[in-house]
Amino acid sequence: MAIGHPLDRAAVNDWNPLTSLFVKVCGLRTERDVDTAVEAGADAIGFVFAESPRQVDADTARRLVRRVPEHVLTVAVFRNQSLGEVRALSSAAGVGAVQLHGSEGRDYYDILRQDDVVLIRGAAFREPIPQYGDMGEDMLLLDAPTPGAGVPWNWAQFGSSTDKWLLAGGLTPDNVGEAIAATKPFGVDVSSGVEVSRGVKDPALITSFIKAARAQV
Numbered sequence: 665m666a667i668g669h670p671l672d673r674a675a676v677n678d679w680n681p682l683t684s685l686f687v688k689v690c691g692l693r694t695e696r697d698v699d700t701a702v703e704a705g706a707d708a709i710g711f712v713f714a715e716s717p718r719q720v721d722a723d724t725a726r727r728l729v730r731r732v733p734e735h736v737l738t739v740a741v742f743r744n745q746s747l748g749e750v751r752a753l754s755s756a757a758g759v760g761a762v763q764l765h766g767s768e769g770r771d772y773y774d775i776l777r778q779d780d781v782v783l784i785r786g787a788a789f790r791e792p793i794p795q796y797g798d799m800g801e802d803m804l805l806l807d808a809p810t811p812g813a814g815v816p817w818n819w820a821q822f823g824s825s826t827d828k829w830l831l832a833g834g835l836t837p838d839n840v841g842e843a844i845a846a847t848k849p850f851g852v853d854v855s856s857g858v859e860v861s862r863g864v865k866d867p868a869l870i871t872s873f874i875k876a877a878r879a880q881v
C-alpha cells in the first residue's frame with residue numbers, strides 16, 4: 665500500500681500477501697503505542713470496545729484514531745454486543761473497520777456492510793473449522809478460544825490457505841516467524857505478545873514483532 669492511500673475495502677481486496685504481509689496490532693490505548701505501531705509499519709491498529717483490560721471508550725478511541733494516517737486501518741473490536749452499540753461506538757470512534765469476535769450472526773455483517781467499513785470476523789480455531797467468507801467478512805481472524813489471552817493454538821493443524829485470513833493467538837516477536845512459515849497466512853495479529861503486563865504495551869516489543877513478521881515475506 666502506497667503511503668497516503670486509504671486502506672479501505674477495495675485496498676484489502678487488492679492486497680497481495682506475497683509482497684506484503686498484513687500486520688495488525690490490537691488493544692492499543694495510548695498515543696505512544698499508536699505512534700510506535702504506525703512508525704514500525706503496522707497495517708492495522710485495533711481498539712477494543714469489548715469487555716477487556718484493554719477496553720477503551722469512544723472518546724479515547726476517536727482521539728487515537730485521529731493520529732493514524734489513512735494508509736493504516738483502524739479497527740474497533742467487539743464481542744457479543746448489540747448491533748446498535750457496535751454501530752454507535754464504531755461511528756463515534758471514526759474507525760475504518762469493525763472486528764466481531766463473538767457469536768454475532770450474519771445480520772450484523774449485512775447491516776454493517778452498509779456502513780462502508782471493512783469487516784473482520786474473529787473466530788476460534790475449532791471444528792467445524794471456520795471458513796473465510798461464511799459471514800460475508802473481508803478478513804477472517806483465526807484465534808485461540810479466548811481472544812486476547814496470549815495463548816497459542818496448534819497453528820500447523822490449519823495448514824495453509826490463500827484466503828484472506830489473519831493468524832492470531834499467542835503470537836510474539838519470537839514465534840511469529842515460525843508461525844508464518846508454518847501457515848503462510850494473509851496476515852498476523854498480536855496483542856499480549858507485545859505487552860509487559862496485561863493491557864500495557866511495550867513499544868520495543870511492538871517494533872520487534874512487526875520487524876520479525878516482515879522478515880518472513
Ligand SMILES: O=C(O)c1ccccc1NCC(=O)[C@H](O)[C@H](O)COP(=O)(O)O
Pocket residue numbers: 690691710712714715716717718741742743765786807808810811812813814815832833834835853854855856857
Ligand atoms: O484483546 C482483548 O482483550 C479482546 C477481548 C475481547 C474480544 C477480542 C479481544 N481481542 C481481539 C484480538 O484481535 C487479539 O489481538 C487476538 O485475540 C490475539 O490476542 P493475543 O493472543 O493476546 O495476541
